[in-house]
Amino acid sequence: MQTQTLLCFSKILVVCVSLCTVTQLSSLHFHSHRREVHVRSFISNLSIPKMANVSVAAEWQLLYNRYYRKPELYPMKWKHVDLARNKVAAAPFGGPLAVIRDDSKIVQLHAESALRKLRLFSSSGHLLADTVWRHPGGRLVGMSWTDDQTLICVVQDGTVYRYDIHANLIEPNLSLGKECFEHNVADCAFWGNGLVCITEAYQLFCIADFKNPTAVKLADPGIDDMPHCMAVIEPQYTVSGNVEVLLGVDDAVVLIVEEDGVQRIGEDLLRGPLQKMVVSRDGKWLASFTHDGKLLVTTSDLTGVIIERECESALPPEQLAWCGMDAVLLYWDDMLLMMGPDGDPVHYLYDEPIILIPECDGVRILSNTSMEFLQRVPDSTVSIFTIGSTSPAALLYDALDHFDRRSAKADENLRLIRSSLPEAVEACVDATGHEFDISRQRTLLRAASYGQAFCSNFQRDRIQEMCKILRVLNAVRSPEIGIPLSIQQYKLLTPSVLIGRLINAHQHLLALRISEYLGMNQEVVIMHWACSKITASLTIPDAALLEILLDKLKLCKGISYAAVAAHADKNGRRKLAALLVEHEPRSSKQVPLLLSIGEEDIALMKATECGDTDLVYLVLFHIWQKRQPLEFFATIQVRPLARDLFVTYGRCYKHEFLKDYFLSTGQLQDVAFLLWKESWELGKNPMASKGSPLHGPRIKLVEKAQSLFAETKEHMFESKAAEEHAKLLRIQHELEVTTKQAIFVDSSLSDTIRTCIVLGNHRAAMRVKTEFKVSEKRWYWLKVFALATIKDWVALEKFSKEKKPPIGYRPFVEACIEADEKGEAIKYIPKLADPRERAESYARIGMAKEAADAASQAKDGELLGRLKLTFAQNAAASTLFDTLRDRLSFQGAS
Known part of the structure; x- marks a missing residue:
């Protein structure tokens, strides 16, 4: 047991050190503000939490069967800010506050300037930026923050101005359209990234997404008076995927206005007009204040009633808001009323004006002097700190107290909850995440670590994970940063979005530390810092600024130096950009x-x-x-x-x-090759095949190529080829003109001669022969086959008798056989000098005996064997060839 106790003590010490590093990370100190009240002490035979538990639970308020607490997050740092004299827009997730003097009210100016200023504060009241409001267009109708923390300001003439978190105006300004300009905007409602406005002519206009800011007119609601109230169901919660606008009109009815039409709802449920209404965060429920002073909670389509309760005032509340999904807040001049499904409402009295800022798990309450957070107490916290609680988590928390006082009751408590120890440890860890007070976080984590030492089946990294989250949350909650995120908001927002908001607020060091601590990519942070440094350091010389930038950029491997250089170039620092880009790998x-x-x-x-x-x-x-x-x-x-x-x-x-x-x-020869290629491409033109004038430019291109080739000795062949090509093209063009047939151009020299003979233009063929010095052998081959093609056998025979053909008579035989004119072939076969050629020619036209005779004259046994195979179907011919081959073999043997 002593060994286990020492182990437990060492783990508790580790937790304490871990949470100490929270304050080191943030370098900030939290202000803890608690109201101390007198409560009855409750002590039973079992060990229960003592005065610390009583003190914690005493701050809670019971709404039916659920506890709510309202800790102070910050005393506001600002001075001389009166919410009653200003319009205020607060961003969710602990975001910034926008404050501007309300021009619809007559106020007394004390020491401030008559010029209106738009001021941006953190949630702790730290001034982030301000700017003079110089926009014409009438009074400011409404303002709100988008999801990416862009401030949207809508003025009376329908102009929409946008500001970033540093109060810089984002260009261009947007317009809700001509009708809004002509009839003026009377009221508007916002959600995440969109807005809906109603004009004094009772027409509705919508911008569904400021990332694509296009104003769309919704259906005409058909009303003659301004509605008493207006609410919006976000597009992500509607069946159509479009925004739905709820209008409370004079009749006992609510209008649902969409782009495509208008629907009347609540006629069977309402007994009078609604004065205020607000849609729940998930779009399912509608909380409204009726004309007769009741809080009415229904489904968003007004088909079912969830709550209908009398309020303490018949006057409509100034503000109506959901507190999570379990309660509704109504605020009048000096009273904040919290109502749930059952039980007595909870009252909070204020002697100064407040602003309700709904969050996913509660409501932030902003006053002139403080920022509070009203939320339902988590179940794990209730189980530990409820007065008289004997839950395992409460006993574990009390066991730690006894352990610190070296009391034996610590062991008794652990024995009582041994079977439920994992649940008790988990409850302590969970309650830690919901706490804003660092000392209480440390105590709860020590209790969880103490219990874990005796619990073998609890996830060992659960406490370490919670320590990580708390370090981040405590760092951003510090008054200097002023982002009072709860753990539920943090998980919904995600760490990457939180880091993005920090760097947009120029909290680069904290963003870098958090990124490093969570194992996230630090490139985004360093890149944003580098670009911001370049923008803000206009007076620092390029060389000095380069050293500053490189010192930080080298912390992140693979970072884009080019992107930073591009930003430098955009800001007019071209030399710095050139120096930076040299480091881009x-x-x-x-x-x-x-x-x-x-x-x-x-x-x-x-x-x-x-x-x-x-x-x-x-x-x-x-x-x-x-x-x-x-x-x-x-x-x-x-x-x-x-x-x-x-x-x-x-x-x-x-x-x-x-x-x-x-x-x-x-490189003249390369120019010549290009010219030659151009001539061929010009020949592909369909018009060039019609005997058109395009042949003239082609010929000139080839001639120009020839002249360029001729200037270098290494390209004499190309020069000669180009010369002959140009000459052939010219002759072919003339032939096409005279014959009126586009069949000559781009054909070869042989094809040109053959075509002339086929057309009967022997003079032209002879001219081409003479012009290009065609050899006699080539001339005979061309003419023989051309005459055979047109079956001019008389001319062929005459041509064969002009003189002894230099190619012999075999081409004549081939031409006749290919033309399937065996009779004509017989005229030339006997003239073949080689008996082997005669034998093969006779065999091709089917004359077996003549083939055999010629083969026997050749005395070629192999030839006789081949011829036998040719006449394999002819038995008599086969016998004849066998006889001749046997005779030839006998003669050879003798």
Whole structure:
């Protein structure tokens, strides 16, 4: 037992140290404010929490069967702020406060200026920023904060002004439309990222999302008087997905106005007009104040009544708000009334005006001097601190007290709750998360750690996780930061959003510490700090500011120096941007920024060094547009990769520009090749196949290419080929003109001669032969097959007799056989000098005997074998070939 006790003591010590580091993280001290009241002491035979428990529970108020507490979060730091004389907008999740003098009230100015100021405060009353209100357009109708903490201000003429948390006006200003300008805005209602307004002509207009700020007119409600009250059901809770506006009108009815129509509800339920109404956070319930002084809680579609209770005043309350989902608050001049489903209401008296700020788990109450938080006491806290509680958690908490006083009752308490010890430890941990007082947090965590030492099946990291959350919460709750988040709000908001709000408020150091502590990416924080530092340090020299920035930027590996450099360039510090971008390791981010700040040569060098062709092309196109051609050519000439990529692109798309480049560098043969390619591309034009004048430019292109080739000895072949190509194109063009048939251009020399013979234009064919010095053998081959193609057998025979053909008679035989004219082929087969050729030719036209005779003259046994296979279906022919082969074999043997 002594060993367990020592172990328990060591764990408690660890918890105390962990919570001490909370104050080290935030470097802040909390103000604890509690009212001490006299209560009856209750002591039984069982060990129960003593005076500390009694003191805690004495501050609670019982509403039917649920406890509520109202701890003070901050005494307000501001001075001379009277809520009765000002309009106030408070952001949820412990967000900032916007305060501006109410121009609809006649107020006495003491020492303040006659100029109206818009002032922004933290929840602790610390001034964040202020600005003079200089906007015309009539009185300020309403203002509210969006989810991203942008302040929305709506003035009478329908203009919407937006401010950031530093009171900087966000341009451009928005307008609710012409009708709002003409008829004036009378009232407005806000939700997360949208607003609805009603004009003095009783028409409704809506901006559903300020990220896409388009004003839309809703359906005409068809009313002749201003409604008594207005509420909004957010789009995320409606069936249609569009905002629904509830209007309380003179009749015993509520109008639901949407973009597509108007619906009347509550006719069977209401007995008179509603004076005030507010929709619950989840859009399911509607709390309203009736004309006869009752609080009415119904479903949002007014089909069922949940609560209907008499209030203590028939006058409508100044404010009506939900406190979580269990109670409704009504505020009159000096009294705040909290009502639930049953039981007597709870009264809170105030001698100063207050503002109710609904949160997801309660209501913040802002007065001239303090900020309080009214919430339902969590069940875990109730189980520990309720007067007379004998729950396991209460006994565990009391056991710690006895342990600290070295009393044996500590062991007795643990024995009593041994079976329920895990639940008791969990209750202490959970109650810790809901506490705002650091000393009470520490005590509860010590109790949980004490119980955990004797509990083997409890999650060991649960206490450590709660310590992490509390360190963050205590840091942001400090008066200097002024974000009084509860643990439920923190979980709903998420740490990443909290860090985003801290950096927007320029609390970069705290945001960085929290990010590091929670293991989150610190890049966002450091990037925002760097950009803010550049904006605010206009007088610091570039070199000095660079050292400051690099000292922090190097803390985060992989951070985008290019993004910071871009911000510097945007703020007119181009030299600083150039220095920063040198530290960017990723070329994909470095190169575009170098181009934007005018460092094209460095950008080209970086792009070529990394070998990314896309980046090289990006730089090339950028320089191409900005520089003169000769300057551009000189730039790329010294960089082989850039030059080669430009040439590749130019060959496909920019021939003229590429020709200028080749000419500037003396590469005449490359210009010639481009010209030759252009002539072929021009030939693909459909109009060029109609004997059109397009052939003229083609020929000129080829001739120009020929002249360029001729200037270099290494390209004499290309020069000669281009010369002959131009000559052939010219002849083909003339043939198309004379024959009126577009069949010559772009055909080969052989095809041109063949086509002329087929058309019977032998003179033209002879001219082409002579012009291009076609050899006799080639001429004979072309003419033989051309005559066979048109089956001019007479001309073919005549041609064969003009002189001994230089190609022999085999082409004549081939041409006749291919034309399936065996009779014509027989005329030329006997003229074949080689008996093997005669034998094969006879075999092709099916003359077996003649083939056999010719084969026997050749004395070729292998040929006889092949011929036998040719006539395999002819038995007599096969026998003949066998006989001849046997005879040939016998003669060879003898």
